[in-house]
Amino acid sequence: MESSKKGLVIITGASSGIGAATAKLFSENGFPLLLIGRRVEKIEALDLPNTLCKKVDVTDHKAFLTAVREAEGKFGEAEAIINNAGVMLLGDIAIQNPQEWKTMFDVNIMGVLNGMQIVLPQMRARKSGTIINVSSIAGRKTFGNHAAYCGTKFGVHAITENAREEAALDNVRMVTIAPGAVETELLSHTTNQDIKDGYESWKEEMGGVLKPEDIANAIWYAFNQPQGVNVREIVIAATKQQ
Numbered sequence: 001m002e003s004s005k006k007g008l009v010i011i012t013g014a015s016s017g018i019g020a021a022t023a024k025l026f027s028e029n030g031f032p033l034l035l036i037g038r039r040v041e042k043i044e045a046l047d048l049p050n051t052l053c054k055k056v057d058v059t060d061h062k063a064f065l066t067a068v069r070e071a072e073g074k075f076g077e078a079e080a081i082i083n084n085a086g087v088m089l090l091g092d093i094a095i096q097n098p099q100e101w102k103t104m105f106d107v108n109i110m111g112v113l114n115g116m117q118i119v120l121p122q123m124r125a126r127k128s129g130t131i132i133n134v135s136s137i138a139g140r141k142t143f144g145n146h147a148a149y150c151g152t153k154f155g156v157h158a159i160t161e162n163a164r165e166e167a168a169l170d171n172v173r174m175v176t177i178a179p180g181a182v183e184t185e186l187l188s189h190t191t192n193q194d195i196k197d198g199y200e201s202w203k204e205e206m207g208g209v210l211k212p213e214d215i216a217n218a219i220w221y222a223f224n225q226p227q228g229v230n231v232r233e234i235v236i237a238a239t240k241q242q
């Protein structure tokens, strides 16, 4: 199904993994993009047409807002935002450095809230728009050494669903995407080597995980429905993931 909408799409965390794959897919389908991340050189290397690339930390509300306003000046108001930027710092909370919890809550929760607030007033006024938040299957069930990460992702589910109820009568869609394990850079930031090794063995035993493009396709599916259809949540994982 081909979308007739070609408004601005904002994607956070576009420098790698799911965000980069999603940016490519939306670009191939003709959407102007604002791509956000800290490693802007990696975003620019995607070399996508009709795209503004901005070095922005999603926890910095002011910088995020400035980038969005600049993109709107070029491409018009945002048709959609995909709040995808996230970090996963797995750890045993009995010994984990609390700074790692703060980083996850700042990026995974505050970053998502920042993105939502920046576009929501205009979407509600326009009676159209889509907010897609990338959560995790770890926002639906718990896993060992995921306590703080699960806390952030259960939060993303709750925030998205609550905001959806509030904006529904203004015809604004809210979607939660909850991927299982996907081959990206996500695990690389975890500092505990034993936990990292255990995660890698778990993936191997499973016989493979999803590709970033699998998640991009799920995001595209939800977005590409008519505005009157809100796919509220997609939980998507490798067939062999339990």
Ligand code: NDP
Pocket: 012, 013, 014, 015, 016, 017, 018, 019, 036, 037, 038, 039, 040, 056, 057, 058, 059, 084, 085, 086, 087, 088, 107, 134, 135, 136, 137, 138, 178, 179, 180, 181, 182, 183, 184, 185, 186, 187, 212
């Ligand atoms: P990656 O690590 O490859 O991508 C994460 C992206 O987030 C990067 O582009 C990174 O860009 C960006 N990012 C991190 N911190 C910030 C920040 N403060 N400001 C702006 N951008 C930031 O992992 P994934 O593609 O896997 O992760 C994307 C999303 O998918 C995350 O929300 C993750 O929790 C979720 N997810 C991933 C799963 C997986 O197994 N891979 C499973 C379930 C959910 P930069 O460093 O340039 O700022």
